[in-house]
Amino acid sequence: MARGAVEESIHRDIPLSAAMGTQVVVATPESVVLAAPLAPNVNHRATAFGGSVAALAMLAGWTLLDARLHETAIRAHTVVQAGDVRFLAPAKASLEAKAFAPEDEAWRRFLATLERWGRARLRLRVEVRSDGELVASLDAAYVSLTDGE
Amino acid sequence: MARGAVEESIHRDIPLSAAMGTQVVVATPESVVLAAPLAPNVNHRATAFGGSVAALAMLAGWTLLDARLHETAIRAHTVVQAGDVRFLAPAKASLEAKAFAPEDEAWRRFLATLERWGRARLRLRVEVRSDGELVASLDAAYVSLTDGE
Numbered sequence: 039m040a041r042g043a044v045e046e047s048i049h050r051d052i053p054l055s056a057a058m059g060t061q062v063v064v065a066t067p068e069s070v071v072l073a074a075p076l077a078p079n080v081n082h083r084a085t086a087f088g089g090s091v092a093a094l095a096m097l098a099g100w101t102l103l104d105a106r107l108h109e110t111a112i113r114a115h116t117v118v119q120a121g122d123v124r125f126l127a128p129a130k131a132s133l134e135a136k137a138f139a140p141e142d143e144a145w146r147r148f149l150a151t152l153e154r155w156g157r158a159r160l161r162l163r164v165e166v167r168s169d170g171e172l173v174a175s176l177d178a179a180y181v182s183l184t185d186g187e
Numbered sequence: 188m189a190r191g192a193v194e195e196s197i198h199r200d201i202p203l204s205a206a207m208g209t210q211v212v213v214a215t216p217e218s219v220v221l222a223a224p225l226a227p228n229v230n231h232r233a234t235a236f237g238g239s240v241a242a243l244a245m246l247a248g249w250t251l252l253d254a255r256l257h258e259t260a261i262r263a264h265t266v267v268q269a270g271d272v273r274f275l276a277p278a279k280a281s282l283e284a285k286a287f288a289p290e291d292e293a294w295r296r297f298l299a300t301l302e303r304w305g306r307a308r309l310r311l312r313v314e315v316r317s318d319g320e321l322v323a324s325l326d327a328a329y330v331s332l333t334d335g336e
Contacts, residue, residue, distance in 0.1 A: 051231035054239050057206035082200035088267035089245045090203050093238025100237075117277070118237035123270045 041065050044101065055097055058090060062101075063134065067109060070102040070137045079133065086129035086173070091166055095176035096121055098135040099162040103180050106145070112152060114182045119159065121178040129168035135176075137164045148182075156184040190214050193250065204246060207239060211250075212283065216258060219251040219286045228282065235278035235322070240315055244325035245270055247284040248311040252329050255294070261301060263331045268308065270327040278317035284325075286313045297331075305333040 041062045049056040059078050064071035072094055079090035096118050103116050140148070140160055151158035159181050166174040190211045198205040208227050213220035221243055228239035245267050252265050289297070289309055300307035308330050315323040 052236050052238075053227055053229065054203075054207065054236055057227070058203065078202055078206070080202065083264065083266065087201050087203055087242070087246075088249075088270070089201075089238075089242025092241045092245065092270065092272075093236070096238045096241065097236075115232065117232065117274070119274055121237070121241065121270075121272045123241075123272070125266070125268055128266070 044105065048097065048101065052097065054093065058094065060094065060097065064136075065101065065105060067106050068139050070098050070105065072098045072101065072135045074133045076129070076132055083128065084130070086133055086168065088125055091125065091129065091133060091174045092121065092123045092176065094133055094135045095123065095164040095166050095174060096178055098137040099164045099176065099178045100180060102137040102139065102162065103160060103182065106139070107182060110149065112149070113185045114152060115185060116180050116182040119179045119181045121176055123174060123176045125174050127171055127173045129166070129173040131169045133166055133168055133173075135164055135166045137162055152182055152184060156186075158182055193254065197246065197250065201246065203242065207243065209243065209246065213285075214250065214254060216255050217288050219247050219254065221247045221250065221284045223282045225278070225281055232277065233279070235282055235317065237274055240274065240278065240282060240323045241270065241272045241325065243282055243284040244272065244313040244315050244323065245327055247286040248313045248325065248327045249329060251286040251288065252309060252311065252331065255288070256331060259298065261298070262334045263301060264334060265329050265331040268328045268330045270325055272323060272325045274323050276320055276322045278315070278322040280318045282315055282317055282322075284313055284315045286311055301331055301333060305335075307331055
């Protein structure tokens with residue numbers, strides 16, 4: 039995946055990601071890392087707004103799943119279904135949200151379900167760091183639907 | 188609470204809320220309703236980006252708690268600690284996030300703990316509607332700390 043193309047596509051499709059200053063740092067099938075500067079995402083305490091942290095994390099997970107689907111023959115779109123976010127420390131600098139690839143077995147089951155039923159659900163873990171410190175974690179569930187569903 | 192003053196304060200302190208087009212529709216100690224148009228919060232499916240929905244909901248809960256604290260003699264600031272968000276339906280129009288006041292007993296316990304220990308935790312429920320339909324719910328935990336802590 040070309041990072042520039044992924045970034046352009048995110049900014050075009052989700053204008054809030056551009057307002058947040060989102061940059062694509064890593065975009066491979068193994069992980070996606072999205073970064074965002076503090077200034078457009080700051081809160082009243084001069085730390086990152088929790089809503090920005092959650093949004094960046096959800097977008098990182100979505101980008102990873104979407105990118106992995108693009109490597110298959112399946113044409114599908116993905117939406118976030120649920121998210122469980124924990125804020126562990128205040129983020130005093132720019133944000134980096136890293137989405138981790140699912141286990142191979144979970145991915146195989148997901149693809150098989152999607153091919154058979156036109157719909158499948160996948161849980162992904164995302165960690166958000168600031169200045170190297172873990173500031174938030176997200177466990178999110180995404181649902182993919184084959185196009186035409 | 189003057190809605191205009193609350194809106195101005197949110198936009199100034201949390202610039203992303205201005206980028207989202209956040210408006211304060213209701214701001215009373217019983218509930219806070221924040222609205223946002225679809226356009227700045229849209230996704231690749233022409234529905235609301237989940238990150239925007241989550242951010243608006245977290246902000247509604249935070250605004251309610253902050254406003255309730257302002258009615259007490261306690262000087263404290265509040266941050267979001269955790270959020271459990273469920274996306275129930277795609278939002279095809281503008282968003283309205285309504286934060287519900289806590290039960291009286293939970294509020295009394297929260298204030299007593301805050302006064303005694305300088306720190307207290309409160310759970311709040313937020314519902315997000317679009318065109319009257321419930322599109323998302325958030326159960327969030329906020330932590331308030333008396334100033335100086």
